[in-house]
Amino acid sequence: MLKLTDQRWQAIVTNDATQDGLFYYGVTSTGIFCRPSCHSRLPKRENLQLFTTPAAAMQAGYRPCKRCRPTGQAVSTAEWVTEIDQIIATHYQDKLDLDLLAQLAHGAPYYLHHVYQQQTGRTPMAALKQVRLRHATRLLRTTNLSITAIAAACGFQSAAYFSTVFKQAVHQTPREFRKKNSRTESSDC
Template sequence: MTLNARQWQAIQHNDATFDNQFWYAVKTTGIFCRPSCPSRLPKPEHITIFTDPKDALVAGYRPCKRCRPLNQLVANELWVQEIDHVLAQDYPNKLTLTELAAKVHGSESYLRHVYQDLTGLTPQQKLTQLRLTRAEAELLRSNASVASIGAKVGLPNTPYFIQRFKARYGQTPHQYRLHHGD
């Protein structure tokens, strides 16, 4: 893929917000980098863009020793796993982005950026998804009230719980239970 203006700008400014969105390889050195790499700026006509670093390897480029484009990816993937682990454990409790960031040792903005990049969801969206999936199972398995199920899965604001549930399943929790329960 050839370089577009936005990518060129990201490379010129070592812009880390583009990391994991694309990688750039330099014809003259045979090396590929993350956009944030502080190495010397190549000529734009020597740059090839990759949206998957493995494609850069396949094309015969070597990962840069300075910005280590592959290690970064692995590190972020492991980090996302760690975040998912915390979400899966803590979803019943109130969990703000600030609290989550503290638990996984990252800044809020970087956490949100990396997580969304690798999963397509913000951490908050993922959390709501987990809670609704759990609530759906509880609705069918127990006779507990809608309000208490909401509270149990970390959605203690009942109107909000009903609204999110309906947005995902097309029915209120009560309707859903009537239609899917036995």
């Protein structure tokens, strides 16, 4: 592994293309590696690991960035969609929107939306909503958490919004759903 000198850090900060090919940097928080010139969001300095070759970065478990393509070849769209699904599965509780999703997946928002829809037949935000609803449904069935708590735990901005989305998808309010599907005799909420 290569040492992160101030000079190399500067190259990353300034997207210095003259350093491309001399080293690659992996970002521990995302598991993705880039060329110095990559225009993806500047990572925290303490999250960087430097490598002399793409192979070394991949051996250490990093995946090539979709944006700067450090291996010289495009990540296949199927791989990318899998990666996007993984990000959704890990971050559905957060304030995930298309911009943040694109940032985490190292692609432009519009492009991500387009590729994802083309590959899966639905938009990334529809996929996110489905994951959130699936978790909410499970919580309604198996816990006595309040609707507000479930909404928050599943990444919905508010209980009201959660109820609206839920009703659209399930054709029952969360409360009605819980009444019909919960075996335990729950008190209120």
